[in-house]
Amino acid sequence: MNLLNTRPNIADADGFFAELVATHEELSAEASAALNARLVLLLANHIGDRQVLSEALQAAAMSARAR
Amino acid sequence: MTRIFETPLYPYTHVPDQDAVAPVRHKVVVIGAGPVGLAAAIDLAQRDIPVLVVDDNDRVSFGSRAICFAKRSLEILDRLGCGQPMVDRGVVWNTGKVFLDDAQVFAFDLLPEDGHRRPAFINLQQYHLEYHMVERLQALAAAGKPVELRGRHRVHAIGQHEDHVRLEIETPDGPYSLEADWVIACDGANSPTRRMLGLDFVGRVFEDNFLIADVVMEADFPTERWFWFDPPFNRGQSALLHRQPDNVWRIDLQLGRDIDKEAEKAPERVIPRLKAMLGEDVAFELEWVSIYTFQCRRMERFRHGRVIFAGDAAHQVSPFGARGANSGLHDADNLCWKLAHVLEGRAPEALLDSYNWERVWGADENILNSTRSTEVITPKSEASRLFRDAVLDLAAHHAFARPMVNSGRLSVPCTYDDGPLNTDDTTALPARTRPGAPAPDAPLGEGWLLGALGQGFTILAIDTDAPERVIEAGLEARTLRASARDNPHLAARYLGEAGSAVYLIRPDQHVAARWERFDAPALRAALRRAAALSTQEALA
């Protein structure tokens, strides 16, 4: 672990978050899930590094909030 | 049309063994005359090892079964002396296309390089393949090789003993007993041998049903593998279209999970489905229609004492990847030279454990690939379907997603990396010919490298000298000299940047060891190791 950059890295964090939400606007839950899946694949390909991708998958799996 | 699958090719005959007072002992008995049992019998016969094949049937297999035979299998069949008639009869193809809905998203070329005798794949009905193998086996027998094929001799009981196996055989004239030093069980996915010995066969069952139809039609689809996800004619499911010889086409339609199998098999259901796919006015005739579900599983070990399992009896995969019969041929290829060496007293039984190691490795690779493809085709969860569909949607627009569209990763032979018979590699020679790898073909003189290798161990000396033969502890390796000057394929595959190389190639054409120059002590050690005469670690 630690190739994955988990420190702040997006210059315009608020702007990105707003754009992310806006892209999903008016989508059904199903369409939204499909969009997310496509987004994950596009970003994963951009990253490319298998180690970073594995770390990201683990980090995502481990940050689920207990409900 | 000649109905070759309806013809008894090796009809039942009453043999003297049936009247013997005490069970007659055979060296090797092969149970099952499918592609794998026939390959094993031909291989052993060519090595002058007496072999008897018993099968509960007397003809080639029927129904929709294997159609795609890969380059490596053709190379094995060449070594077995029956590759050419199959290639002559088969249809050659290299291209696969994947469609989403009605648009193409991806195309692949399976043999993007030349300098190989054989194409990436041929399509040939399994019954034609078996026919040519039976023909080869019978020609060997006629030429005096010690091989016999008994039709309608069904094994119905088996007993393991210290130094032999006892078989009870059922025939139209009643039962008789046989003994064998060794048994190769090639009796298929439902292997009665496996069951009679109480052995496991665990793995995964996929719940989706597939309608498999072989239809005879005049059609002008190209000779390519066409695979559809979610086509208009089979919404939400997949479909496959593939050409075979004699104007027979394989059609494979996914039907989903909970279906009424009997109803779906009825012509009044099948014909409209096929018309929707092929077009209303295409005339066709049904050769076979069946409904399958698929499994991916293997035995924990392929060798149990004197009974050795090969082919579907040992492992089973889904057909997406054409890895069933192809990998079974790799099993026979791997096993027979080893068994011959053990029977001739030139190698210890440990060599047979290397069969287990190497072919379990191969089966795991095949099961992994086949399972992954099947999961893409029949997603097992909502998330899996979500990502599969995302890949397909992206593939229509972006190149990166196209290689992720897994509609079957087609059979390639495995490399036995870290295999027990390999000698550690200290060279910088090309990775594709590293120890454990199947030797890739290349043009050589007027012919081909693989054709020049022969049936034993070969020392391939490229642009360097080596003695004509090396004999070590009863093992023999003969030298094949070659030059890579003016032979760019040989140079690229076997030399890379180096100016010369010496390869020790096993009888099954896998690389055992390699150096840049001939080194007698190293070669002798490698030869011993390749015959399990000096294994450092225990084989499990």
Ligand SMILES: Cc1cc2nc3c(=O)[nH]c(=O)nc-3n(C[C@H](O)[C@H](O)[C@H](O)COP(=O)(O)OP(=O)(O)OC[C@H]3O[C@@H](n4cnc5c(N)ncnc54)[C@H](O)[C@@H]3O)c2cc1C
């Ligand atoms: C729809 C479909 C498509 C396929 N496509 C491909 C493909 O494209 N490429 C590919 O490589 N593979 C493919 N396969 C897989 C392929 O058909 C099998 O892997 C192959 O037949 C296995 O060969 P085998 O010799 O191990 O067993 P089998 O072909 O099953 O032969 C077993 C033999 O044992 C005999 N036998 C059984 N019990 C006894 C007994 N008690 N005594 C004596 N004899 C007995 C049987 O009569 C039979 O002849 C496909 C399979 C299916 C179903």
